[in-house]
Amino acid sequence: MTPPETPPETRPETDAPLVRLIDDDPDLLAAQIQSLRRAGFRVEPFADPRAALEGLGPDYPGVVLSDVRMPGLDGFELQRLLAGRDPDLPVILLTGHGDVPMAVAALKAGAWDFLTKPVARDELTAALRRATAARALVIENRALRQLAREAPPPADPVLDGDSAPMRHLRAAIGRLAESGAEVLILGPAGSGKSAVAEALHRDGPLRARPFVTIDCPTLDPARFEAEMLGSPGAAGQGRVQGRLERAHRGTLYLSGIDRLAPVLQPRLLALIEASEIWPPGAAAARPLDLRLLASSREDLGRMAEEGRLLPDLHYRLSGVALSVPPLAARREDLPALFRRLLVDTCTRGGLPLPQMTVAVRARLAGHGWPGNLRELRQFVEATALGLAPLPGGDGDGTPPGLGDLVADYEAELIREALRLSSGNASRAMERLKLPRKTFYDKLTRHGIRAADFRD
The missing domain is CATH 3.40.50.300 (P-loop containing nucleotide triphosphate hydrolases)
Known part of the structure; x- marks a missing residue:
């Protein structure tokens, strides 16, 4: 059964976190689609778990959210099949209370997480955001390794x-x-x-x-x-x-x-x-x-x-x-540009290619880059040498405090909301669920201008 259409205003932008949702109950599937889209996810809904297997492999950029009790192919077997294709693909299982012992076994076999039904929306979206962030790191590091295997391009x-x-x-x-x-x-x-x-x-x-x-x-x-x-x-x-x-x-x-x-x-x-x-x-x-x-x-x-x-x-x-x-006007180019510069730097210097970390991703997404490409190259060289400062740090090796990390993460979320909203402050407020005064106070605190994100 095809799920009902969701109103256009509830559909997230095409670069929102991607979730493949699997549930054989059409009513529950339709409700989950609408809930997840309102929370800012892109949703690929499937009622048939076997059909949902198509396209799930090492290059899939999203995560899987599946019910356990389904005819023909249950969630546990689905998770085992996916682990054989890509053990780093996050699979979150929605289980009933009677399935908890089996879900624990699935965790040991490689499942990302399991949640017992009925699950609160905030708990579900938090788990999905953690899983999509982890998946993004996996994809990023695979792209880095693939780039390192390719011949560097002749042009800058x-x-x-x-x-x-x-x-x-x-x-x-x-x-x-x-x-x-x-x-x-x-x-x-x-x-x-x-x-x-x-x-x-x-x-x-x-x-x-x-x-x-x-x-x-x-x-x-x-x-x-x-x-x-x-x-x-x-x-x-x-x-x-x-x-x-x-x-x-x-x-x-x-x-x-x-x-x-x-x-x-x-x-x-x-x-x-x-x-x-x-x-x-x-x-x-x-x-x-x-x-x-x-x-x-x-x-x-x-x-x-x-x-x-x-x-x-x-x-x-x-x-x-x-x-x-300036670099701030082409922020969507930053991940690929950082990868290429990092691979080139490590290749020239005979250095091992470092893993992409949450701290590095936060710096790329949250920093304003006033020094543009010159500053980015310096950050790349520091990353290649294992000396890149953490977000909120002083650049002298001193680890940032919890307050600095929280502030950096908050600023990153605000910038991401503005980017996804093309600089539309009202849409960004709605996405972040913040009142107007609080939103603008945070913009001032972090030195963020909504106009910088407009097309």
Whole structure:
């Protein structure tokens, strides 16, 4: 019998915890479907336990909740069959009082838990949340091991991800790379602007030509001409090429152009505007033909208005702008990105691949990542070395107290509710069953903004 349709407002989002529910009583099945969906679970209902076996294996991302007394195949036999397919698949059995001794035997045989009927909704949902969290860790660690067995991708993984901002960014990179256009790359510190510049060069028509980076904040005014144009070289040695000459017919990337010293701005503009250069010690002028890429943390137009940037330099660089999203805007990419970076770090360093832990998952889900990819890479390296701080810890090895752990967990739940609700505060309050004042007090306490989670 097909269970009755649940009203659309009670259906959870597609990335909610997944439960395969098995009960041969159609009325009880329908009641459980509605109750679990209201509690925020995705439910796959089955009245036939044999049909429910389909698709349950090592890759199944959810858990199983099954009645015990069913004709043809009871819950205990079902659990034994599933343990043979995947011993780490959580199976929770709903038993009558007379089945408790058998349920204890099932626990010893590998069942995750058993609950006696009638079971309170809070007790059932708490058990299911513990089981789905444990299953997520198992799936995460299996993905890590599988990733370690695969050859690392040739491109920088920081541009990977299925979030809407990253799909948009990769599409824009593809269009701009082939066009050969000069691009100003905007984004906060550590967001991956250099990786974008390298992708624009690598995927464009100049991919076989040089890619030369100039780190603008570190340019020394006293050595500017030598760095850019080269030098005659020591006695008996040939002339040393400058960076502009090395970039000829290739790509010149001006990293951090917003932090270029004011005294160097007109000198750099004059050089990149010219069609030729005259290196020291050269017998003739050298042609200069290059594609120009630049990156900035700040709006160059505003800097020019405030007198911090030469207006002509702003006009020269601001033809096409491409924005790189901060890590907080692509949170759904974090687990896969963390896995890839962790595998790459352990492979390069010859380190054993660590297990994913609850503390690491809490940090990925609950932290704001103001340092973006740079901060994430540091966390990856600390995890690979077994030095990653626990949530709520001070980063000095001091274990966090219970209050810190509870606060971190609460903040993680609030962020998850906002993410699942696309930043809709009312829906998040309903999901968390919190009154408005309490909800907003908690947002203030944890420094969370609902607007950051809106599409």
